[in-house]
Amino acid sequence: MLWALALGLLWASTILAAPFENKPRQKVLLISFDGFRWDYDRYVDTPNLDQMARDGVKAMYVTPPYLTITSPTHFTLLSGRYIENHGVIHNMWFNTSTQEKKPYYQSQFVNEWWDNGSLPIWITAQRQGLKAGSLHFPGTASSYQGQVAMVREVEPLLYNYKNETAWRENTDKVMGWFRDQDLDFVSMYFGEPDGTGHRYGPNSPQIRAMVQQVDRTVGYIRQTAEHYGLKDRLNIIITADHGMSNVYRNGLVEEITLSKIPGFSFKDVSFHLVDFGPSGMLLPKPGRLDKVYNALKGAHPHLHVYKKEEMPERLHFSKNGRILPIILWADPGYVINGYFPVQFHKGEHGFDNQEMDMKPFFRAVGPAFRQNLEVGPFETVNIYPLMCHILGIKPEVNDGHLNATQHMLVTSSGTQGEFYQANEPPPWP
Ligand SMILES: [Zn+2]
Numbered sequence: 001m002l003w004a005l006a007l008g009l010l011w012a013s014t015i016l017a018a019p020f021e022n023k024p025r026q027k028v029l030l031i032s033f034d035g036f037r038w039d040y041d042r043y044v045d046t047p048n049l050d051q052m053a054r055d056g057v058k059a060m061y062v063t064p065p066y067l068t069i070t071s072p073t074h075f076t077l078l079s080g081r082y083i084e085n086h087g088v089i090h091n092m093w094f095n096t097s098t099q100e101k102k103p104y105y106q107s108q109f110v111n112e113w114w115d116n117g118s119l120p121i122w123i124t125a126q127r128q129g130l131k132a133g134s135l136h137f138p139g140t141a142s143s144y145q146g147q148v149a150m151v152r153e154v155e156p157l158l159y160n161y162k163n164e165t166a167w168r169e170n171t172d173k174v175m176g177w178f179r180d181q182d183l184d185f186v187s188m189y190f191g192e193p194d195g196t197g198h199r200y201g202p203n204s205p206q207i208r209a210m211v212q213q214v215d216r217t218v219g220y221i222r223q224t225a226e227h228y229g230l231k232d233r234l235n236i237i238i239t240a241d242h243g244m245s246n247v248y249r250n251g252l253v254e255e256i257t258l259s260k261i262p263g264f265s266f267k268d269v270s271f272h273l274v275d276f277g278p279s280g281m282l283l284p285k286p287g288r289l290d291k292v293y294n295a296l297k298g299a300h301p302h303l304h305v306y307k308k309e310e311m312p313e314r315l316h317f318s319k320n321g322r323i324l325p326i327i328l329w330a331d332p333g334y335v336i337n338g339y340f341p342v343q344f345h346k347g348e349h350g351f352d353n354q355e356m357d358m359k360p361f362f363r364a365v366g367p368a369f370r371q372n373l374e375v376g377p378f379e380t381v382n383i384y385p386l387m388c389h390i391l392g393i394k395p396e397v398n399d400g401h402l403n404a405t406q407h408m409l410v411t412s413s414g415t416q417g418e419f420y421q422a423n424e425p426p427p428w429p
Pocket residue numbers: 034035069070071194241242
Protein backbone atom coordinates (compact mmCIF):
# COMPACT_ATOMS: atom_id res chain seq x y z
CA MET A 1 0.00 0.00 0.00
CA LEU A 2 2.71 2.43 1.03
CA TRP A 3 4.77 1.17 -1.85
CA ALA A 4 1.86 1.79 -4.23
CA LEU A 5 1.40 5.28 -2.84
CA ALA A 6 5.08 6.02 -3.28
CA LEU A 7 4.94 4.74 -6.83
CA GLY A 8 1.89 6.88 -7.44
CA LEU A 9 3.66 9.96 -6.14
CA LEU A 10 6.69 9.16 -8.22
CA TRP A 11 4.48 8.80 -11.27
CA ALA A 12 2.71 12.07 -10.55
CA SER A 13 5.93 13.99 -10.04
CA THR A 14 7.37 12.55 -13.25
CA ILE A 15 4.31 13.50 -15.26
CA LEU A 16 4.12 16.95 -13.73
CA ALA A 17 7.79 17.64 -14.15
CA ALA A 18 8.18 16.11 -17.58
CA PRO A 19 6.80 18.84 -19.79
CA PHE A 20 8.99 21.39 -18.08
CA GLU A 21 12.30 19.65 -17.42
CA ASN A 22 12.43 17.61 -20.60
CA LYS A 23 11.34 20.49 -22.74
CA PRO A 24 13.95 20.83 -25.44
CA ARG A 25 15.81 24.11 -25.60
CA GLN A 26 14.37 26.54 -28.11
CA LYS A 27 16.43 27.60 -31.09
CA VAL A 28 16.76 31.00 -32.76
CA LEU A 29 17.42 31.89 -36.39
CA LEU A 30 18.20 35.58 -36.88
CA ILE A 31 17.84 36.68 -40.50
CA SER A 32 18.77 40.01 -42.01
CA PHE A 33 17.62 41.12 -45.44
CA ASP A 34 19.94 44.05 -46.00
CA GLY A 35 18.13 47.36 -46.50
CA PHE A 36 14.57 46.01 -46.23
CA ARG A 37 12.68 49.17 -45.31
CA TRP A 38 9.78 48.87 -42.87
CA ASP A 39 7.13 49.83 -45.41
CA TYR A 40 8.24 47.86 -48.48
CA ASP A 41 5.40 45.41 -47.94
CA ARG A 42 2.90 48.22 -48.46
CA TYR A 43 3.66 48.55 -52.14
CA VAL A 44 4.01 44.90 -53.07
CA ASP A 45 1.93 41.79 -52.57
CA THR A 46 3.81 39.83 -49.87
CA PRO A 47 1.70 36.77 -49.00
CA ASN A 48 4.46 35.00 -47.08
CA LEU A 49 5.39 38.00 -44.94
CA ASP A 50 1.67 38.53 -44.28
CA GLN A 51 1.27 34.89 -43.24
CA MET A 52 4.30 35.21 -40.97
CA ALA A 53 2.65 38.22 -39.30
CA ARG A 54 -0.53 36.20 -38.74
CA ASP A 55 1.42 33.27 -37.31
CA GLY A 56 3.68 35.46 -35.19
CA VAL A 57 4.61 39.03 -34.41
CA LYS A 58 5.02 42.04 -36.67
CA ALA A 59 6.47 45.33 -35.46
CA MET A 60 5.31 48.50 -37.16
CA TYR A 61 9.00 49.23 -37.69
CA VAL A 62 12.28 49.11 -35.78
CA THR A 63 14.86 51.84 -35.24
CA PRO A 64 18.45 51.03 -36.12
CA PRO A 65 21.38 52.66 -34.36
CA TYR A 66 23.19 55.60 -35.96
CA LEU A 67 25.26 55.38 -38.20
CA THR A 68 22.68 53.60 -40.39
CA ILE A 69 25.12 51.54 -42.48
CA THR A 70 25.63 47.79 -42.81
CA SER A 71 28.49 46.54 -40.62
CA PRO A 72 27.88 48.86 -37.64
CA THR A 73 24.13 48.16 -37.47
CA HIS A 74 24.58 44.40 -37.91
CA PHE A 75 27.07 44.34 -35.04
CA THR A 76 24.40 46.04 -32.93
CA LEU A 77 22.01 43.19 -33.77
CA LEU A 78 24.64 40.68 -32.63
CA SER A 79 25.76 42.50 -29.48
CA GLY A 80 22.88 44.72 -28.34
CA ARG A 81 25.28 47.67 -28.10
CA TYR A 82 25.07 51.08 -29.68
CA ILE A 83 27.76 51.71 -32.26
CA GLU A 84 29.84 54.02 -30.03
CA ASN A 85 29.94 51.17 -27.51
CA HIS A 86 30.78 48.24 -29.80
CA GLY A 87 33.31 50.18 -31.85
CA VAL A 88 32.55 48.88 -35.36
CA ILE A 89 31.85 52.47 -36.34
CA HIS A 90 31.99 52.14 -40.13
CA ASN A 91 31.79 49.64 -42.99
CA MET A 92 35.35 50.64 -43.82
CA TRP A 93 38.34 49.91 -41.67
CA PHE A 94 40.72 52.86 -41.82
CA ASN A 95 44.01 54.07 -40.42
CA THR A 96 44.32 57.84 -40.11
CA SER A 97 48.15 57.72 -39.88
CA THR A 98 48.78 55.67 -42.99
CA GLN A 99 45.68 56.94 -44.90
CA GLU A 100 44.70 53.34 -45.59
CA LYS A 101 41.02 52.43 -46.09
CA LYS A 102 39.56 49.04 -46.78
CA PRO A 103 36.15 48.60 -48.37
CA TYR A 104 33.28 46.66 -46.79
CA TYR A 105 34.29 43.15 -47.85
CA GLN A 106 38.00 43.46 -47.02
CA SER A 107 37.14 45.04 -43.66
CA GLN A 108 35.32 41.83 -42.71
CA PHE A 109 38.74 40.20 -42.37
CA VAL A 110 40.37 42.87 -40.20
CA ASN A 111 40.09 41.08 -36.90
CA GLU A 112 40.94 43.98 -34.61
CA TRP A 113 38.23 46.12 -36.24
CA TRP A 114 35.56 43.70 -34.95
CA ASP A 115 37.22 42.16 -31.91
CA ASN A 116 37.51 45.24 -29.73
CA GLY A 117 35.63 44.44 -26.55
CA SER A 118 32.06 43.49 -27.42
CA LEU A 119 31.13 39.87 -27.97
CA PRO A 120 28.65 38.78 -30.62
CA ILE A 121 25.92 36.42 -29.43
CA TRP A 122 27.59 33.36 -31.02
CA ILE A 123 30.52 33.53 -28.63
CA THR A 124 28.37 34.22 -25.57
CA ALA A 125 26.11 31.29 -26.48
CA GLN A 126 29.06 28.95 -27.01
CA ARG A 127 30.67 29.95 -23.71
CA GLN A 128 27.43 28.91 -22.01
CA GLY A 129 27.37 25.49 -23.66
CA LEU A 130 25.28 26.23 -26.75
CA LYS A 131 26.17 25.75 -30.39
CA ALA A 132 26.13 28.72 -32.77
CA GLY A 133 26.59 29.30 -36.45
CA SER A 134 26.56 32.12 -38.98
CA LEU A 135 26.17 32.40 -42.71
CA HIS A 136 27.33 35.56 -44.50
CA PHE A 137 26.32 37.77 -41.55
CA PRO A 138 28.64 40.80 -41.20
CA GLY A 139 31.20 40.03 -38.51
CA THR A 140 31.30 36.28 -39.24
CA ALA A 141 34.85 36.28 -40.62
CA SER A 142 36.41 37.70 -37.47
CA SER A 143 37.35 35.91 -34.27
CA TYR A 144 36.46 37.33 -30.86
CA GLN A 145 38.82 36.83 -27.94
CA GLY A 146 40.18 33.86 -29.87
CA GLN A 147 36.82 32.25 -30.66
CA VAL A 148 34.69 32.02 -33.79
CA ALA A 149 31.17 30.79 -34.46
CA MET A 150 31.58 27.00 -34.49
CA VAL A 151 29.89 26.64 -37.89
CA ARG A 152 30.36 29.54 -40.24
CA GLU A 153 30.43 30.50 -43.86
CA VAL A 154 31.78 33.73 -45.30
CA GLU A 155 30.80 34.61 -48.84
CA PRO A 156 33.56 34.81 -51.48
CA LEU A 157 34.76 38.21 -52.73
CA LEU A 158 32.75 38.35 -55.94
CA TYR A 159 29.51 36.97 -54.59
CA ASN A 160 26.21 37.40 -56.38
CA TYR A 161 23.96 38.56 -53.54
CA LYS A 162 20.83 38.43 -55.74
CA ASN A 163 20.72 34.78 -56.81
CA GLU A 164 17.46 33.26 -55.56
CA THR A 165 18.66 29.69 -56.13
CA ALA A 166 21.65 30.39 -53.87
CA TRP A 167 19.26 31.85 -51.27
CA ARG A 168 17.41 28.52 -51.23
CA GLU A 169 20.62 26.49 -51.06
CA ASN A 170 21.78 28.62 -48.15
CA THR A 171 18.44 28.11 -46.43
CA ASP A 172 18.74 24.32 -46.81
CA LYS A 173 22.29 24.52 -45.45
CA VAL A 174 21.28 26.50 -42.36
CA MET A 175 18.30 24.24 -41.62
CA GLY A 176 20.70 21.30 -41.93
CA TRP A 177 22.96 22.92 -39.29
CA PHE A 178 20.00 23.14 -36.91
CA ARG A 179 18.78 19.59 -37.55
CA ASP A 180 21.98 17.61 -38.11
CA GLN A 181 24.46 19.51 -35.93
CA ASP A 182 21.85 20.60 -33.39
CA LEU A 183 22.88 24.25 -33.45
CA ASP A 184 20.94 26.50 -31.08
CA PHE A 185 21.52 29.83 -32.82
CA VAL A 186 22.31 30.84 -36.38
CA SER A 187 22.53 34.29 -37.95
CA MET A 188 21.94 34.44 -41.68
CA TYR A 189 22.39 37.34 -44.07
CA PHE A 190 20.95 38.21 -47.47
CA GLY A 191 22.53 41.14 -49.36
CA GLU A 192 19.22 42.31 -50.84
CA PRO A 193 17.10 44.37 -51.30
CA ASP A 194 19.96 46.79 -50.47
CA GLY A 195 21.84 46.42 -53.76
CA THR A 196 18.69 46.94 -55.81
CA GLY A 197 17.63 49.87 -53.60
CA HIS A 198 20.96 51.64 -54.18
CA ARG A 199 20.97 51.05 -57.90
CA TYR A 200 17.36 51.75 -58.83
CA GLY A 201 15.97 53.60 -55.80
CA PRO A 202 13.40 52.50 -53.22
CA ASN A 203 10.39 53.36 -55.39
CA SER A 204 11.50 51.47 -58.49
CA PRO A 205 9.82 48.50 -60.19
CA GLN A 206 13.11 46.65 -59.60
CA ILE A 207 12.79 47.02 -55.83
CA ARG A 208 9.22 45.73 -55.98
CA ALA A 209 10.43 42.63 -57.84
CA MET A 210 13.20 42.13 -55.28
CA VAL A 211 10.75 42.48 -52.38
CA GLN A 212 8.72 39.71 -54.00
CA GLN A 213 11.87 37.58 -54.18
CA VAL A 214 12.44 38.22 -50.46
CA ASP A 215 8.83 37.26 -49.80
CA ARG A 216 9.15 33.98 -51.73
CA THR A 217 12.31 33.25 -49.77
CA VAL A 218 10.55 33.89 -46.45
CA GLY A 219 7.96 31.32 -47.55
CA TYR A 220 10.73 28.91 -48.48
CA ILE A 221 12.52 29.40 -45.15
CA ARG A 222 9.40 28.60 -43.15
CA GLN A 223 8.48 25.66 -45.36
CA THR A 224 12.00 24.24 -45.04
CA ALA A 225 11.96 24.63 -41.26
CA GLU A 226 8.80 22.55 -41.23
CA HIS A 227 10.22 19.89 -43.59
CA TYR A 228 13.29 19.60 -41.39
CA GLY A 229 11.11 19.00 -38.33
CA LEU A 230 12.18 22.25 -36.67
CA LYS A 231 8.90 24.12 -36.52
CA ASP A 232 8.15 23.42 -32.84
CA ARG A 233 11.59 24.42 -31.58
CA LEU A 234 12.79 27.08 -33.98
CA ASN A 235 12.07 30.78 -33.59
CA ILE A 236 12.66 32.82 -36.72
CA ILE A 237 13.37 36.55 -36.40
CA ILE A 238 13.56 38.50 -39.66
CA THR A 239 14.74 42.09 -39.73
CA ALA A 240 17.26 44.36 -41.45
CA ASP A 241 20.11 46.75 -40.77
CA HIS A 242 18.62 50.00 -42.15
CA GLY A 243 16.18 51.28 -44.78
CA MET A 244 16.67 53.21 -48.03
CA SER A 245 15.89 56.71 -49.28
CA ASN A 246 15.81 58.45 -52.66
CA VAL A 247 18.76 60.61 -53.63
CA TYR A 248 18.30 63.64 -55.90
CA ARG A 249 20.81 65.33 -58.17
CA ASN A 250 21.14 66.65 -61.73
CA GLY A 251 19.78 70.07 -60.84
CA LEU A 252 16.86 68.76 -58.74
CA VAL A 253 18.68 69.84 -55.57
CA GLU A 254 21.66 71.98 -54.71
CA GLU A 255 24.24 69.25 -54.22
CA ILE A 256 26.61 69.22 -51.25
CA THR A 257 30.22 69.34 -52.45
CA LEU A 258 32.69 70.15 -49.69
CA SER A 259 35.42 71.56 -51.94
CA LYS A 260 33.00 74.25 -53.15
CA ILE A 261 32.22 75.52 -49.66
CA PRO A 262 33.90 78.93 -49.07
CA GLY A 263 36.60 78.75 -46.41
CA PHE A 264 36.82 74.97 -46.48
CA SER A 265 39.93 73.29 -47.85
CA PHE A 266 40.98 69.66 -47.87
CA LYS A 267 44.46 71.06 -47.10
CA ASP A 268 43.23 71.62 -43.53
CA VAL A 269 42.22 67.98 -43.20
CA SER A 270 44.63 65.12 -42.57
CA PHE A 271 42.13 62.29 -43.08
CA HIS A 272 38.55 62.09 -44.35
CA LEU A 273 35.76 59.63 -44.98
CA VAL A 274 33.44 61.28 -47.51
CA ASP A 275 31.93 60.27 -50.86
CA PHE A 276 30.19 57.58 -48.84
CA GLY A 277 26.51 58.45 -49.13
CA PRO A 278 25.01 61.00 -46.75
CA SER A 279 27.53 60.64 -43.93
CA GLY A 280 31.12 61.73 -43.49
CA MET A 281 33.87 62.17 -40.93
CA LEU A 282 36.89 64.46 -40.94
CA LEU A 283 40.14 64.59 -39.02
CA PRO A 284 41.42 68.18 -39.24
CA LYS A 285 45.14 68.85 -39.07
CA PRO A 286 46.47 69.93 -35.63
CA GLY A 287 45.10 73.35 -34.68
CA ARG A 288 42.68 73.55 -37.59
CA LEU A 289 39.59 71.95 -36.08
CA ASP A 290 37.74 75.21 -35.51
CA LYS A 291 38.65 76.55 -38.93
CA VAL A 292 37.24 73.44 -40.62
CA TYR A 293 34.21 73.34 -38.35
CA ASN A 294 33.37 77.05 -38.78
CA ALA A 295 33.69 76.84 -42.55
CA LEU A 296 31.29 73.89 -42.81
CA LYS A 297 28.77 74.70 -40.08
CA GLY A 298 25.74 76.35 -41.70
CA ALA A 299 27.32 76.24 -45.16
CA HIS A 300 24.48 74.24 -46.70
CA PRO A 301 20.91 74.10 -45.39
CA HIS A 302 20.85 70.31 -45.68
CA LEU A 303 24.30 69.57 -44.24
CA HIS A 304 24.62 68.85 -40.52
CA VAL A 305 28.03 69.50 -39.01
CA TYR A 306 29.00 68.43 -35.50
CA LYS A 307 32.08 68.28 -33.39
CA LYS A 308 32.22 64.75 -32.05
CA GLU A 309 31.66 65.79 -28.43
CA GLU A 310 28.64 67.90 -29.44
CA MET A 311 26.81 65.11 -31.23
CA PRO A 312 23.19 64.76 -30.10
CA GLU A 313 23.09 62.22 -27.28
CA ARG A 314 20.23 60.32 -28.91
CA LEU A 315 22.49 59.21 -31.78
CA HIS A 316 24.95 57.41 -29.46
CA PHE A 317 27.70 58.13 -31.93
CA SER A 318 30.36 60.08 -30.09
CA LYS A 319 32.07 58.22 -27.27
CA ASN A 320 34.55 56.10 -29.17
CA GLY A 321 38.18 56.77 -30.04
CA ARG A 322 37.62 55.61 -33.61
CA ILE A 323 35.02 58.30 -34.36
CA LEU A 324 36.74 61.27 -36.02
CA PRO A 325 36.52 64.80 -34.51
CA ILE A 326 34.08 66.22 -37.08
CA ILE A 327 30.95 64.35 -38.11
CA LEU A 328 28.81 65.31 -41.10
CA TRP A 329 25.47 64.09 -42.32
CA ALA A 330 23.02 65.19 -44.96
CA ASP A 331 19.24 65.36 -44.97
CA PRO A 332 17.30 62.81 -47.04
CA GLY A 333 17.66 63.46 -50.75
CA TYR A 334 21.31 64.50 -50.45
CA VAL A 335 24.73 62.88 -50.32
CA ILE A 336 28.05 64.42 -49.27
CA ASN A 337 30.62 64.79 -52.03
CA GLY A 338 34.29 65.61 -51.43
CA TYR A 339 36.11 67.23 -54.33
CA PHE A 340 33.38 66.69 -56.94
CA PRO A 341 30.34 64.41 -57.29
CA VAL A 342 31.37 60.78 -57.74
CA GLN A 343 28.27 59.08 -56.35
CA PHE A 344 25.54 57.91 -58.67
CA HIS A 345 23.25 55.73 -56.57
CA LYS A 346 19.52 56.44 -56.80
CA GLY A 347 19.00 55.19 -53.24
CA GLU A 348 21.08 55.67 -50.08
CA HIS A 349 21.13 54.99 -46.35
CA GLY A 350 23.34 56.38 -43.61
CA PHE A 351 20.90 59.18 -42.73
CA ASP A 352 19.69 60.11 -39.25
CA ASN A 353 18.02 57.08 -37.68
CA GLN A 354 14.97 59.25 -36.86
CA GLU A 355 14.15 59.43 -40.58
CA MET A 356 11.33 57.02 -41.38
CA ASP A 357 13.13 55.92 -44.54
CA MET A 358 15.93 54.49 -42.38
CA LYS A 359 13.67 52.16 -40.40
CA PRO A 360 13.85 48.42 -41.09
CA PHE A 361 11.06 45.82 -40.83
CA PHE A 362 10.65 43.19 -38.12
CA ARG A 363 8.85 39.86 -38.03
CA ALA A 364 9.15 36.96 -35.60
CA VAL A 365 7.51 33.56 -35.49
CA GLY A 366 7.98 30.39 -33.46
CA PRO A 367 7.11 28.71 -30.18
CA ALA A 368 8.33 31.65 -28.07
CA PHE A 369 6.22 34.24 -29.87
CA ARG A 370 2.58 35.18 -29.64
CA GLN A 371 0.48 34.91 -32.77
CA ASN A 372 -1.21 37.53 -34.90
CA LEU A 373 0.25 40.34 -32.82
CA GLU A 374 1.26 43.72 -34.19
CA VAL A 375 3.44 45.77 -31.87
CA GLY A 376 4.75 49.31 -31.90
CA PRO A 377 8.27 50.30 -32.85
CA PHE A 378 11.36 49.57 -30.77
CA GLU A 379 15.11 50.00 -31.18
CA THR A 380 17.14 47.15 -32.68
CA VAL A 381 19.48 47.14 -29.64
CA ASN A 382 16.62 45.30 -27.93
CA ILE A 383 16.72 42.27 -30.25
CA TYR A 384 19.87 40.93 -28.55
CA PRO A 385 18.42 40.57 -25.03
CA LEU A 386 15.29 39.05 -26.58
CA MET A 387 17.35 36.37 -28.35
CA CYS A 388 19.41 35.68 -25.21
CA HIS A 389 16.21 35.23 -23.24
CA ILE A 390 14.73 32.74 -25.70
CA LEU A 391 18.01 30.79 -25.77
CA GLY A 392 18.24 30.83 -21.99
CA ILE A 393 21.67 32.45 -21.87
CA LYS A 394 22.95 35.28 -19.76
CA PRO A 395 23.58 38.32 -21.98
CA GLU A 396 26.74 40.41 -21.90
CA VAL A 397 26.41 44.03 -20.82
CA ASN A 398 24.30 45.65 -23.54
CA ASP A 399 22.20 48.71 -24.36
CA GLY A 400 18.92 46.87 -24.88
CA HIS A 401 16.14 45.90 -22.51
CA LEU A 402 13.99 42.82 -22.49
CA ASN A 403 11.00 44.91 -21.40
CA ALA A 404 10.98 46.52 -24.85
CA THR A 405 10.03 43.19 -26.48
CA GLN A 406 8.76 40.98 -23.65
CA HIS A 407 5.13 41.56 -24.63
CA MET A 408 5.76 39.63 -27.86
CA LEU A 409 6.47 36.43 -25.97
CA VAL A 410 3.95 33.76 -25.14
CA THR A 411 4.73 33.68 -21.40
CA SER A 412 7.85 33.96 -19.31
CA SER A 413 7.75 30.17 -18.73
CA GLY A 414 7.23 29.46 -22.42
CA THR A 415 10.93 29.93 -23.00
CA GLN A 416 13.96 28.39 -21.44
CA GLY A 417 15.51 31.46 -19.94
CA GLU A 418 15.29 33.51 -16.82
CA PHE A 419 14.31 37.12 -17.23
CA TYR A 420 17.78 38.52 -16.99
CA GLN A 421 17.79 42.26 -16.67
CA ALA A 422 20.33 44.64 -18.06
CA ASN A 423 22.44 46.62 -15.62
CA GLU A 424 20.82 49.98 -16.06
CA PRO A 425 17.14 50.74 -15.51
CA PRO A 426 15.17 51.52 -18.68
CA PRO A 427 15.29 55.18 -19.73
CA TRP A 428 11.48 55.50 -19.73
CA PRO A 429 9.30 55.64 -16.60
ZN1 LIG B 1 23.07 47.32 -45.36
